[in-house]
Amino acid sequence: MPKVQETVLEINLSALTHNYHYLKSKLQPETKFLAVVKAFAYGSDSVAIAKHLETLGVDYFAVAYTQEGVVLRDAGIRTPILVLHPQSLNADTLIDRCLEPSIYSARLLKDFIATAEKRGQTNYPVHIKFNTGLNRLGFGEQDIAGITEQLSATKAVQAKSIFSHLAASEDLTENDFTALQINRFKTFAETFKRLSGTTPWMHLCNTSGIINYSEAHFNMVRSGIGLYGFGNCDEEDANLQPIASLKSVISQIHEVEKGHSVGYNRAFTTSRKECIATIPIGHADGLSRIYGQKKGFVYINDQKAFIVGNVCMDMIMVNVTDINCQEGDEVIVFDAKYKANTLAESAATISYEILTALSQRIKRIIVGE
Structure with missing residues (x-):
């Protein structure tokens, strides 16, 4: 798949087909x-x-x-x-x-x-x-x-x-x-x-x-x-394929000097000179404020970047100080590899909640079959 340039939810119909047939295989034909x-x-x-x-x-x-x-x-x-x-x-x-x-x-x-x-x-x-x-x-x-x-x-x-x-x-x-x-x-x-x-x-x-x-x-x-794509336990999760991938992009990267605050209510203060990336997804998109203050995270170039400060309505800020990245790079909130239930567990909730909370303003893209 080409790298995304905005916040999107990719919906994989091939994964849906797999899950349907796997669950059907558990049933009698009638x-x-x-x-x-x-x-x-x-x-x-x-x-x-x-x-x-x-x-x-x-x-x-x-x-x-x-x-x-x-x-x-x-x-x-x-x-x-x-x-x-x-x-x-x-x-x-x-x-x-x-x-x-x-x-x-x-x-x-x-x-x-x-x-x-x-x-x-x-x-x-x-x-x-x-x-x-x-x-x-x-x-x-x-x-x-x-x-x-x-x-x-x-x-x-x-x-x-x-x-x-x-x-x-x-x-x-x-x-x-x-x-x-x-x-x-x-x-x-x-x-x-x-x-x-x-x-x-x-x-x-x-x-x-x-x-x-x-x-x-x-x-x-x-x-x-x-x-x-979720079986409510690790063993069954391995047999299923998450159909949804929530992706975004780095809009801007700031170098923030030591001792400076980031975001609303000055909820995060840098402990050294740090690089902070801003990403266009927020609590109006379904990424709850509970994921702020380093409870939540995203993946950038296969590295985990923690959310710093409070989740805003339309954006989050993540710490990329030790990640090799640049503006325009793709961001993975969750997908088939970095699963939604892992993110949900970081905030003591479940995959159902994070999935069903996704705003309809997020662009949907159908992939697969």
Whole structure:
């Protein structure tokens, strides 16, 4: 790849293909694959990612909010889309755009059925979300009889699937709790099927669930972070390829005399004559202020350069005193070699956060296939 001349996010579709096929290799041939493309496909480009995954034969997509699904439909995506956290006011839009809601509360079930009936729908697909221990969204076991009664009383909607979400599938020290969730989900599913007289799909596993709990793959699995190149542990990270490379450029280099300060609030003071490089990326681009004061770093000519002072809105300053570099040189924030989770760990956070925080003002460049 040619050296960049501005801040860009390169999105590698060849790496996406690799990750998709690797995760698919963990499944039985009949198990369906749902790709999670919420939050701009984990900070990348939801349309480009969804279009490529369609060519690979993905079975379903999932987004968090209704508008994210609208964006995909406007871009020509025709694969079924599950909306994980819709609100009652979204019901008409969901139907207009053929988006399938997760139904996680009695209020939402009542409101969506009313809209679907008013709109003359027949067997509109919905997905019933159960809470098996994450305690975030979803129905409990005590709600099953009421849910099935409401579904049986209408022809407007039908349960396409029932699903839940694992709380700690990446942490094998929590194996007992995950096993409890799996068994609880099986119990909920059997009760739902018995009372409803239907056999909806079942899905429970996220990326780490795919890798660690093959007995819980059921009819479909859902993968988010794994598609983007992270397996939540070093062993699985080695089997995946990060699709995103965040790159920038040195705008200017200053020689700052000993005892002089750098940046807002004079947060860094030189201990000797030092070379400070300014780079056009800041907290408005998603590089949080927490990475200031030498917690964060970038790579210039394969050497680590620590951020000095506070992260500014549109730029950072890094110490390049002992690095052979010049203005215009490429800067790597993270890529397939210098991974985002390493940078995230320096600030006691996770790759998900740094990826999904990336501003949409950063230019996206599609590379690979």
